[in-house]
Amino acid sequence: MKIFSSFKKELILASRSFYFYVELGFSLIILAVLLLAVPENFNTTATQYLYFDMPQAAKEIYIDTVLESEPGMESEMVGIEAEGKTYEAQLITTDGEEVYIVDSREALEKLAYEKQNPGAVIRLDDNNQLNFQYYLQGYESTRLKNLISIMFSKDIGTLEKLVEKQEVRYLTTGYESINDRENTIPPIISFSSGLMGMFILASYIFLDKKEGVIKAYAVTASPIWQYLISKIFVVLLTSIVSGLIIIMPVIGLRINYGLVLLLLLTAGFFSSSLGLLIASFYEDLMKAFGVIYLLVILLMVPAIAYFIPGWNPFWIKLIPTYPLMQGFKEIILPEGDITYPLLASAGFLAAGLVLFAFTNIRFKKTLSI
Amino acid sequence: MIKVEGLYHSYTRDENYALKDVNFEVGEGEIFGFLGPSGAGKSTTQGILTGLLQLQKGNVTVAGYDIRNIERKMFNKIGMSFEQSNVYSKMTALENLLFYSKLFDVETRNPLELIKLVGLGGKENIRTGEFSKGMKHRLTFARSMINSPSMWFLDEPTTGLDPAIAAGIKDIIKERNSEGVTIFLTTHNMFIADELCDRVGFIVDGVIRLIDSPKNLKLKYGKKLVEVEYAIDGDVKKETFSTIIQEEKNALNKIISEREILTMHTKEATLEEIFIKVTGRELV
Numbered sequence: 001m002k003i004f005s006s007f008k009k010e011l012i013l014a015s016r017s018f019y020f021y022v023e024l025g026f027s028l029i030i031l032a033v034l035l036l037a038v039p040e041n042f043n044t045t046a047t048q049y050l051y052f053d054m055p056q057a058a059k060e061i062y063i064d065t066v067l068e069s070e071p072g073m074e075s076e077m078v079g080i081e082a083e084g085k086t087y088e089a090q091l092i093t094t095d096g097e098e099v100y101i102v103d104s105r106e107a108l109e110k111l112a113y114e115k116q117n118p119g120a121v122i123r124l125d126d127n128n129q130l131n132f133q134y135y136l137q138g139y140e141s142t143r144l145k146n147l148i149s150i151m152f153s154k155d156i157g158t159l160e161k162l163v164e165k166q167e168v169r170y171l172t173t174g175y176e177s178i179n180d181r182e183n184t185i186p187p188i189i190s191f192s193s194g195l196m197g198m199f200i201l202a203s204y205i206f207l208d209k210k211e212g213v214i215k216a217y218a219v220t221a222s223p224i225w226q227y228l229i230s231k232i233f234v235v236l237l238t239s240i241v242s243g244l245i246i247i248m249p250v251i252g253l254r255i256n257y258g259l260v261l262l263l264l265l266t267a268g269f270f271s272s273s274l275g276l277l278i279a280s281f282y283e284d285l286m287k288a289f290g291v292i293y294l295l296v297i298l299l300m301v302p303a304i305a306y307f308i309p310g311w312n313p314f315w316i317k318l319i320p321t322y323p324l325m326q327g328f329k330e331i332i333l334p335e336g337d338i339t340y341p342l343l344a345s346a347g348f349l350a351a352g353l354v355l356f357a358f359t360n361i362r363f364k365k366t367l368s369i
Numbered sequence: 370m371i372k373v374e375g376l377y378h379s380y381t382r383d384e385n386y387a388l389k390d391v392n393f394e395v396g397e398g399e400i401f402g403f404l405g406p407s408g409a410g411k412s413t414t415q416g417i418l419t420g421l422l423q424l425q426k427g428n429v430t431v432a433g434y435d436i437r438n439i440e441r442k443m444f445n446k447i448g449m450s451f452e453q454s455n456v457y458s459k460m461t462a463l464e465n466l467l468f469y470s471k472l473f474d475v476e477t478r479n480p481l482e483l484i485k486l487v488g489l490g491g492k493e494n495i496r497t498g499e500f501s502k503g504m505k506h507r508l509t510f511a512r513s514m515i516n517s518p519s520m521w522f523l524d525e526p527t528t529g530l531d532p533a534i535a536a537g538i539k540d541i542i543k544e545r546n547s548e549g550v551t552i553f554l555t556t557h558n559m560f561i562a563d564e565l566c567d568r569v570g571f572i573v574d575g576v577i578r579l580i581d582s583p584k585n586l587k588l589k590y591g592k593k594l595v596e597v598e599y600a601i602d603g604d605v606k607k608e609t610f611s612t613i614i615q616e617e618k619n620a621l622n623k624i625i626s627e628r629e630i631l632t633m634h635t636k637e638a639t640l641e642e643i644f645i646k647v648t649g650r651e652l653v
Contacts, residue, residue, distance in 0.1 A: 005471035009460070016459040212455030216512065219419050219449040220472035221441045365423060 053123035376427035402566035448518030458498035
């Protein structure tokens with residue numbers, strides 16, 4: 001009854017406070033950005049223009065050889081505009097590459113200039129040897145430029161051997177089965193629903209300290225832990241609502257929402273307890289701001305490892321947002337491993353309980369602040 | 370109702386004590402005034418008695434409970450009105466009191482009745498953020514009665530209130546005391562202490578200098594003088610006589626019997642004068 005009364009009071013206060021609407025508004029903005037600005041798949045197709053400065057017969061032999069060398073290539077005639085003029089081109093599409101073969105050097109130069117894509121003129125010299133002239137844009141990396149240089153300084157056979165020797169190791173699996181928009185969900189949810197809880201809860205406590213109502217509560221027959229847990233309940237409710245606002249429209253109903261709620265609740269409990277603990281050491285938000293800021297920066301570091309799987313040092317796995325993001329990822333993947341989010345939830349629950357118990361002791365001792 | 374023995378407290382946890390060997394008792398149904406200037410140790414003592422500050426050294430029992438091991442049920446018997454009003458500004462007066470009424474294990478008073486009692490009738494559905502300082506103070510005072518406490522801590526209960534409202538608050542205190550409630554009143558307002566308290570304790574620099582009833586203090590430290598204004602030959606004359614020295618007593622009797630007395634006052638000392646005399650400090 002007492003705890004219900006505290007929860008009801010917190011709901012009233014949250015519904016009349018700024019932070020509650022900030023988090024919901026933030027979720028709606030994120031959703032709008034995801035649906036309207038972020039494509040389902042980022043365009044990683046490379047585009048280039050080629051002009052064959054050679055007799056038509058030689059050109060056809062060259063193109064046919066290329067088309068036959070790799071299955072799955074498609075060829076069609078298209079028109080491309082540059083500087084108000086339409087140029088005829090043969091478009092050859094491969095997996096991840098679009099090659100436009102144009103009919104004149106002028107067309108190649110205009111297209112490369114306006115579309116800011118690289119181009120090349122391939123011609124037969126007087127000795128009937130292929131000669132390449134590249135039009136680069138300036139943004140190409142030194143690696144690419146070096147690669148082009150090597151291609152013409154080494155013989156093809158040596159290069160092929162070197163390529164065959166390369167070992168391709170997949171750092172993670174499953175990226176292929178979810179689109180890029182879905183892939184951005186785990187870090188967003190981790191920060192908007194998980195970490196915001198820490199900040200909002202600390203803010204609620206500082207507001208209560210400013211109004212002195214913690215002291216008034218301390219001289220009632222209700223235990224302090226009920227006061228603290230009722231605040232956490234409200235933050236968890238906000239986290240769930242804001243999390244679902246983002247997840248449901250983007251992913252739909254294909255994922256296990258029981259696991260989503262479990263991870264949101266346990267991670268929210270952990271981050272809220274962390275927020276409580278920070279608030280127990282400081283008098284107001286300004287004084288605690290430095291610590292909160294540093295903590296947020298630290299907790300954001302695993303997002304780098306999420307988007308760049310090649311950088312994945314051991315210590316980063318100890319930062320709580322790492323298992324949180326990976327947990328959400330496993331839930332979203334069609335063939336995801338549900339053991340991971342379950343274990344992560346258990347970890348967050350255990351860590352949250354320890355933090356909460358410590359925080360309760362801190363608040364009992366620091367009520368006069 | 371309250372027993373304090375050898376109480377020490379240091380905020381810096383060293384020999385720099387805010388309270389030094391404080392000892393006193395408050396009996397059931399008594400109004401005990403704890404008087405002293407700012408920084409004397411009044412709030413520290415009250416903080417320890419209400420469990421808001423940790424007991425470091427000494428023995429303290431309140432309403433039969435040892436403060437060293439506070440049980441939440443102790444607070445069913447205790448009410449606390451803070452000097453700085455502390456109510457939820459985003460909630461209405463009624464919502465505030467309804468919330469606190471649910472935090473006790475005992476039958477609580479009707480919030481609306483309490484709101485009316487402190488003169489806030491008709492304002493129950495207004496958010497307290499829109500209240501004046503005095504209105505918030507009255508709501509804080511009303512909240513401290515929600516559980517009908519038998520041990521009532523009042524910290525400057527009339528500070529910032531206009532005289533009419535302050536008189537109403539004093540009447541409530543007297544009425545609750547007449548019902549048997551023990552009251553621990555912390556104030557630097559000597560007039561309120563004089564009017565309400567059965568006994569007062571003077572505290573300065575963390576040390577209790579004196580504990581007695583206002584009446585005894587006046588008898589002990591008062592000047593025992595009578596000031597008389599009387600008419601003589603169409604003029605008004607004012608004289609002061611000792612009530613102890615026989616010659617002056619005779620002179621006073623003569624004036625009373627022979628002259629037309631216009632005014633006559635006993636010149637007893639105020640608590641403030643006694644405080645200054647005893648402690649050598651002013652109540653600022």
